[in-house]
Amino acid sequence: MKNTATDVLPAEGGLGNEPLLAVDDLHVEFVTRGGLVKAVNGVSYTLQPGETLAVLGESGSGKSVTAQAIMGILDMPPARIPKGEIRFRGTDLLKLPEDAKTQIRGQRIAMIFQDALSALNPVFTVGWQIGEMFRVHRGMSKRDAEKKAVELMDRVRIPAAKARVHDYPHQFSGGMRQRIMIAMSIALDPEVLIADEPTTALDVTVQAQIMELLAELQRESNMGLILITHDLGVVADVADKIAVMYAGRIVENAPVFDIYRHPAHPYSKGLLESIPRVDLKGQELYAIKGLPPNLLNMPTGCAFHPRCPYRQDNCVTDVPELYEISPVRNSACHYWREVLDGTDG
Amino acid sequence: MAPTDEVILEVRDLVKHFPLTQGILFKRQIGAIKAVDGVSFDLHRGETLGVVGESGCGKSTLAKLLMALERPTSGSVKINGRDMARARGGELKRMRRNVQMVMQDPYTSLNPRMTVGDIIGEPFEIHPDVAPKGSRARKVQELLEVVGLNPDHINRYPHQFSGGQRQRIGIARGLALQPEIIICDEPVSALDVSIQAQVINLLERLQDEFNLAYIFIAHDLSVVRHISDRVAVMYLGKIVELGKDTEIYDRPAHPYTQALLSAVPVPDPEGRQNRERIILQGDPPSPANPPSGCRFRTRCWKAQDICATEEPLLQIRPGTSHESACHFAESHDVVHSA
Numbered sequence: 001m002k003n004t005a006t007d008v009l010p011a012e013g014g015l016g017n018e019p020l021l022a023v024d025d026l027h028v029e030f031v032t033r034g035g036l037v038k039a040v041n042g043v044s045y046t047l048q049p050g051e052t053l054a055v056l057g058e059s060g061s062g063k064s065v066t067a068q069a070i071m072g073i074l075d076m077p078p079a080r081i082p083k084g085e086i087r088f089r090g091t092d093l094l095k096l097p098e099d100a101k102t103q104i105r106g107q108r109i110a111m112i113f114q115d116a117l118s119a120l121n122p123v124f125t126v127g128w129q130i131g132e133m134f135r136v137h138r139g140m141s142k143r144d145a146e147k148k149a150v151e152l153m154d155r156v157r158i159p160a161a162k163a164r165v166h167d168y169p170h171q172f173s174g175g176m177r178q179r180i181m182i183a184m185s186i187a188l189d190p191e192v193l194i195a196d197e198p199t200t201a202l203d204v205t206v207q208a209q210i211m212e213l214l215a216e217l218q219r220e221s222n223m224g225l226i227l228i229t230h231d232l233g234v235v236a237d238v239a240d241k242i243a244v245m246y247a248g249r250i251v252e253n254a255p256v257f258d259i260y261r262h263p264a265h266p267y268s269k270g271l272l273e274s275i276p277r278v279d280l281k282g283q284e285l286y287a288i289k290g291l292p293p294n295l296l297n298m299p300t301g302c303a304f305h306p307r308c309p310y311r312q313d314n315c316v317t318d319v320p321e322l323y324e325i326s327p328v329r330n331s332a333c334h335y336w337r338e339v340l341d342g343t344d345g
Numbered sequence: 346m347a348p349t350d351e352v353i354l355e356v357r358d359l360v361k362h363f364p365l366t367q368g369i370l371f372k373r374q375i376g377a378i379k380a381v382d383g384v385s386f387d388l389h390r391g392e393t394l395g396v397v398g399e400s401g402c403g404k405s406t407l408a409k410l411l412m413a414l415e416r417p418t419s420g421s422v423k424i425n426g427r428d429m430a431r432a433r434g435g436e437l438k439r440m441r442r443n444v445q446m447v448m449q450d451p452y453t454s455l456n457p458r459m460t461v462g463d464i465i466g467e468p469f470e471i472h473p474d475v476a477p478k479g480s481r482a483r484k485v486q487e488l489l490e491v492v493g494l495n496p497d498h499i500n501r502y503p504h505q506f507s508g509g510q511r512q513r514i515g516i517a518r519g520l521a522l523q524p525e526i527i528i529c530d531e532p533v534s535a536l537d538v539s540i541q542a543q544v545i546n547l548l549e550r551l552q553d554e555f556n557l558a559y560i561f562i563a564h565d566l567s568v569v570r571h572i573s574d575r576v577a578v579m580y581l582g583k584i585v586e587l588g589k590d591t592e593i594y595d596r597p598a599h600p601y602t603q604a605l606l607s608a609v610p611v612p613d614p615e616g617r618q619n620r621e622r623i624i625l626q627g628d629p630p631s632p633a634n635p636p637s638g639c640r641f642r643t644r645c646w647k648a649q650d651i652c653a654t655e656e657p658l659l660q661i662r663p664g665t666s667h668e669s670a671c672h673f674a675e676s677h678d679v680v681h682s683a
Contacts, residue, residue, distance in 0.1 A: 058537040058538060058539060159627070173628045176628070204399075205605060206628070208607075208622065209625075212622075231610065239614075274538065284546050287539070291507050
């Protein structure tokens with residue numbers, strides 16, 4: 001018998017022991033002309049309702065690809081997922097039929113993109129684009145959908161929402177466009193919101209407004225928030241826990257206070273030390289030497305070893321497992337004890 | 346080398362208005378974008394002046410004016426006492442040699458069809474007196490070495506380099522003509538976090554080595570603080586506060602500076618619940634139609650009637666040690682108060 005979409009959809013209500021969202025040993029590869037690019041190599045993380053998980057990493061670390069895999073918006077091919085599970089309320093999204101995925105994507109798991117101008121359609125009014133969520137997913141009439149769009153624009157505090165609902169994206173400033181993106185993403189009260197560098201293109205003053213808005217919306221609805229960023233300041237402000245990614249792997253995950261106080265992986269430690277600090281003015285900044293690896297030609301053993309001050313011989317040959325430091329902390333470094341103690345390698 | 350007292354760049358009442366026109370056949374001017382509207386400052390030899398502000402405040406137009414890529418509507422830019430805004434022809438060409446620029450995006454500011462040697466050597470084509478033809482390749486290799494690249498890579502193309510390495514190529518090109526002033530327009534914002542520190546260290550080393558003066562434009566306030574001797578805060582085409590880095594960061598007097606500093610996320614989660622946050626409402630007004638009096642008054646929590654009628658001048662205010670343009674200026678440490 002063929003399953004209908006509603007049969008396989010994850011239940012609502014209580015969670016039991018299962019986290020809201022669990023990424024488990026996820027692998028994503030891209031088939032390119034240059035060869036097989038392993039963009040994500042065994043990433044695992046969990047998210048609870050109301051929790052903020054920050055995924056920190058440089059370009060090419062796989063942080064956005066992981067998010068796209070959760071949303072199910074990876075282009076396959078060239079991408080493929082050879083291994084891993086993405087469980088939403090206990091149901092593996094990767095095994096769901098396409099029609100069931102559509103029920104989840106955008107409704108129960110929503111996403112905000114970095115560049116709001118290119119994520120919005122320039123030839124439709126913003127009211128039409130926000131209303132589309134209600135017309136497509138809720139079958140509302142045009143007029144009701146527009147009413148809902150105005151309500152949402154009010155909720156994300158766009159001034160004079162009623163007058164601006166018929167404006168086009170180019171008529172809004174960068175911060176207002178990002179608010180429109182947020183309005184679209186929260187339209188159907190998602191349980192998980194993925195924000196991929198939501199403030200990178202914005203000024204700090206506008207960034208503060210947007211982050212405050214996200215925190216408020218999260219408090220109201222108890223959403224789980226995955227914040228993808230490379231900004232250590234934003235992370236310190238809002239995150240509950242952090243997953244640091246490097247070359248397609250999580251190299252450290254920890255509660256936010258632990259990692260800023262005592263990082264347990266040389267890469268997170270290097271990142272934190274390279275922030276300009278007041279007491280170090282006039283001195284040379286600590287810089288992680290070398291370059292991030294080419295994903296087509298990854299170093300053997302630990303991917304960070306060519307840049308690592310703690311490197312020993314076995315780092316070149318053995319891939320470090322994700323060692324458990326405490327029940328809530330892991331580090332993928334053979335020498336995490338030395339890193340944690342602060343003794344130099 | 347510490348900055349000296351010798352002024353090498355003197356900017357006075359610099360104004361740049363871009364006309365807004367209407368009509369196709371018969372163009373009429375209906376207004377102007379006041380991108381830079383009366384900016385004055387000095388730059389000393391060997392000094393770094395940081396320029397911060399939101400997008401649209403006129404930072405990049407200011408950079409173009411200093412490079413003489415745009416002609417000012419009024420005001421003067423004097424380099425070593427000579428006015429670049431009035432200079433023409435050969436004189437302008439000689440003056441331009443002295444001011445070079447490092448661009449923001451190392452991916453689009455290097456010509457993909459030129460080799461690194463051609464890119465860094467191109468300034469010598471325009472100013473052949475700096476390096477005679479025979480010695481050019483050697484000069485370029487020296488420059489590559491100075492910025493920490495392999496001199497043997499002179500015949501490679503930009504796509505063969507990473508972002509951080511490309512920014513080094515851009516810096517080498519800026520150094521080629523041995524300028525005294527380098528304008529860095531967001532030089533690290535397009536780079537990965539782990540690479541930014543490398544490039545900042547390089548800029549500081551070069552400053553010491555060649556006694557360069559930098560105008561450092563950036564939106565990352567912690568980077569600006571690290572590298573700058575003095576900082577200018579711009580809002581809607583005007584400098585609203587100007588002072589030493591410690592004065593601006595520890596004792597900001599202008600409400601806009603205070604709001605800007607408090608909006609910067611602190612990379613330390615300790616005490617994040619009690620941190621003071623001044624969140625400005627809305628966006629900056631349009632530079633085509635700036636508010637009367639003080640331009641910040643529409644977003645300011647201190648605004649009174651006088652702010653709408655009388656424009657506050659950039660001057661040292663009672664109780665503060667540096668210049669600010671606010672009728673109600675008072676020092677307030679927003680970063681450390683918790």
